[in-house]
Amino acid sequence: MQHIADAAAALAAGRISALALVDAALERIADPAGEGARTFTAVHAEAARAEARAMDALRHAGRAPSPWAGIPITVKDLFDEHGHPTPAGSAVLKEAPPAAQDAPVVARLRRQGFIVIGRTNMVEFAFSGLGVNPHYGTPKSPWDRATGRLPGGSSSGAGVAAADHMGFGGLGTDTGGSCRIPAALCGVVGYKPTARRVPITGVLPLSPSLDSVGPLARSVACCHLLDAVIAGEERPAPLRPRPVAGLRLALPRGTFLTEDMEPAVANAFQRALSRLSAAGARIELLDLPDLAELPTVNATGGFAASEAYAWHRRLIAAKGPGYDPRILARIRRGERMSAADYIELLGHRARLIAAVNARTGDFDAVIGPTCPLVPPAIAEVAEEAAYNRINLLLLRNTAPWNFLDRCSISLPIHRLGEAPVGLMLTGETMGDAALLAVAGAVEAALAEP
Secondary structure, eight states, X not given: OOSHHHHHHHHHHTSSXXXXXXXXXXXXXXXXXXXXXXXXXXXOHHHHHHHHHHHHHHHHTTOOSSTTTTOEEEEETTBOBBTBOOOTTOSTTTTOOOBSSOOXXXXXXXHTTOEEEEEEOOSGGGOOSSOOOTTTOOOOOSSOTTTOBXXXXXXXXXXXXXXXXXXXXXXXXXXXXXXXXXXXXXXXXXXXXXXXXXXXXXBOOSOTTTOEEEEEESSHHHHHHHHHHHTTOSXXXXXXXXXXXXXXXXXXXXXXTSTTOOHHHHHHHHHHHHHHHHTTXXXXXXXXXXXXXXXXXXXXXXXXXXXHHHHHHHHHHHHGGGSOHHHHHHHHGGGGOOHHHHHHHHHHHHHHXXXXXXXXXXXXEEEEESOSSOOOBGGGGSSHHHXXXXXXXXXXXXXXXXXXXXXXXXXXXXXXXXXXXXXXXXXXXXXXXXXXXXXXXXXXXXOOO
């Protein structure tokens, strides 16, 4: 079974039990030939089995809390779970006190009967798009595991778990691309909602101005459902894709397309554009000169460095040597940012949001490649200069939409056997329902053959 809807139908028909679903996921996690040991920081095997038995009993009695009761999912290591610490992929918080309650998004999933099978690995404190973690290991992208390829970050484990069927989807966070980048590098779907739609209470912060909680899963419909639940919908409606014919898709000129894009990405992206055009979508080139200002606007560190430093400064003073040095250096950039710099940044953000909104408002979505690279080898980022260069490349196309307060999604567009490539669609602020309907249509139009 690939998707949440498949599992729900099988449960409803009595063709499978929740316990069987959980056991199958746990078997994949425990497989010594797989990536489970690096994909999870904690596995809740016995608790998950107990919950599965309870959901099976409730369903047998006609009292299942939802059609999805008993389906296993994952949560990133920065979400509070009652009774578990929230290390956020770090060593310095590994022995932190257990959370007193679930984060609201986790509680909403549990109320629907989803079973949290474990906590997925991530970049320490979510501050990189590569997926590297020196404390828990770096899970490998599903592509070319013999070489060992980056999974993308920071929600690295969530992407690998979804790709390897270690659950039917999972919660990640996206501050500059951290759902969409691992989705692109692992060949799954990753959704970044409009940030304000989903609460970040009980989520260890990177940058509250930019942090978004979103799902990674194997289809747009799966992400649509998980997004609806964590956004507080008690009875989520099915995804209703738009017709592709007549869609207006804005294709930005410049860095999204031309700079440092690998041939495999360019080929898959052009193939996707051709298929969408043939299906009746109108793809129009659009100038977005305002995006060229972002490097200058963020030159002092931006929201991520300043807000991360505000949260971490006391922990760094106490336990700084326990941080990954590369992450520590990124956080420390915020130490140099003044209050005046921060206030000026707020003004720039409001101005750029208004300017870009005016340019894109007539389109159904903005389209582009999620990342300009296929998964680089893990060994390529051993040196700091390469780590920083490749990290910036992976974040280049995704991060602007966090700054601009948009919703955005990555869909896999590579052919079977090819290196994974993601297609990114970006909607308007609070235009999540419209974007997901467009994404569902695009996914169907690009489905093989």
